[in-house]
Amino acid sequence: MKKINIKPEYIYIFKALILLSIITIISHVFREHLQIINIALIHITPVVFVAMYGNVKATVFITFLSVLLLNFLYIPPLYSININNELYIWSLIIFVIVGWIITVQAKNLHTQTKQNELKESLLNIISHDLRTPLSTIHGTINLILSNEKLDEQRTKNLLEDISYASLRMKRLITNLLDSTRLTDRNFDLKLEWCDFEDIVGVALEEFSQKQGEDLIDIKIDDMTLYWGDNTLLTQLMVNLLDNAFKYSKENTLIKLEILNLNNFIRITIFNENENIDVNKLKNIFDKFYRLEDTNDISGSGIGLAICKSIVKLHGGEIKAIQKNRGISIEIDLPIIKRVEI
Numbered sequence: 001m002k003k004i005n006i007k008p009e010y011i012y013i014f015k016a017l018i019l020l021s022i023i024t025i026i027s028h029v030f031r032e033h034l035q036i037i038n039i040a041l042i043h044i045t046p047v048v049f050v051a052m053y054g055n056v057k058a059t060v061f062i063t064f065l066s067v068l069l070l071n072f073l074y075i076p077p078l079y080s081i082n083i084n085n086e087l088y089i090w091s092l093i094i095f096v097i098v099g100w101i102i103t104v105q106a107k108n109l110h111t112q113t114k115q116n117e118l119k120e121s122l123l124n125i126i127s128h129d130l131r132t133p134l135s136t137i138h139g140t141i142n143l144i145l146s147n148e149k150l151d152e153q154r155t156k157n158l159l160e161d162i163s164y165a166s167l168r169m170k171r172l173i174t175n176l177l178d179s180t181r182l183t184d185r186n187f188d189l190k191l192e193w194c195d196f197e198d199i200v201g202v203a204l205e206e207f208s209q210k211q212g213e214d215l216i217d218i219k220i221d222d223m224t225l226y227w228g229d230n231t232l233l234t235q236l237m238v239n240l241l242d243n244a245f246k247y248s249k250e251n252t253l254i255k256l257e258i259l260n261l262n263n264f265i266r267i268t269i270f271n272e273n274e275n276i277d278v279n280k281l282k283n284i285f286d287k288f289y290r291l292e293d294t295n296d297i298s299g300s301g302i303g304l305a306i307c308k309s310i311v312k313l314h315g316g317e318i319k320a321i322q323k324n325r326g327i328s329i330e331i332d333l334p335i336i337k338r339v340e341i
Contacts, residue, residue, distance in 0.1 A: 013058050020046040024069050036074055040091055043070050047095055051102035059099040067092045133165035164208035171242060175302050182309040189313055193225035194233055196258050203237035216254045223260035227337035228314055236310045239303040244271040265333045272326035281320045
């Protein structure tokens with residue numbers, strides 16, 4: 001027998017249907033002992049249950065189903081649908097009003113809760129992810145200033161630490177600004193001809209020598225220019241590399257591949273990591289989402305969300321899959337314009 005799969009976000013509708021079925025059976029069995037007003041009140045329970053989730057369509061569906069059952073089983077003539085009956089009309093009006101009020105309140109509460117969660121996440125980013133590189137910069141500068149006997153190599157290493165920390169701050173601030181900017185419905189792409197070799201080169205400059213080209217294998221097809229937003233595509237590449245560097249196993253090679261597949265450009269970046277739960281990969285493009293088993297890794301959880309926004313603005317698709325003991329992020333960008341030769 002084939003198993004029925006119900007999406008987690010819609011399980012409450014299935015529960016409401018079960019509740020409505022149980023209520024209908026009980027009411028029908030004891031109908032001689034219950035007045036119609038009590039039966040009607042009982043049948044409004046599934047409507048209230050669904051309305052609490054703030055889904056208007058689900059509330060309307062359960063409301064009409066409850067009223068139809070009430071009409072069919074209890075409003076004369078029994079076992080028929082009489083939409084002109086005054087009791088049916090008033091029951092429908094009351095059910096709709098109750099469902100609408102609760103749905104609106106539930107949606108407002110959900111929106112407020114979500115806003116509070118976003119504010120809390122933003123405060124965590126500012127208090128932790130910005131403080132960490134700032135502390136590194138401040139501590140390293142103090143070390144250099146207070147120790148005049150540092151040799152040239154030691155000083156160079158400390159300056160690289162400062163550079164690395166400042167680049168982290170720059171990426172974080174850029175992402176915070178972009179996360180707001182890209183959600184604007186009036187946002188317009190600044191389209192121009194882009195060269196992916198140049199984009200990758202500029203993106204790599206955002207990282208320190210410790211994360212240099214020795215740790216990444218790059219393959220870029222010979223291709224003509226791509227019609228897109230050069231600034232956003234560079235930010236896309238920076239965030240993809242940043243994510244791969246942070247979550248790859250130590251001293252393992254990151255593979256970046258950009259292929260021209262005639263109708264679209266495919267960007268694939270792979271890094272080894274055996275600790276990530278494959279069932280949670282679908283959530284990694286959500287804003288402020290961070291995998292539970294990566295709490296020891298610094299990050300804001302908005303880098304990949306920005307990647308998704310940039311890809312969507314270009315009409316493309318992005319996904320993450322488990323592959324060869326690691327994570328592969330694949331992006332398809334449609335070619336909407338070709339260079340005329």
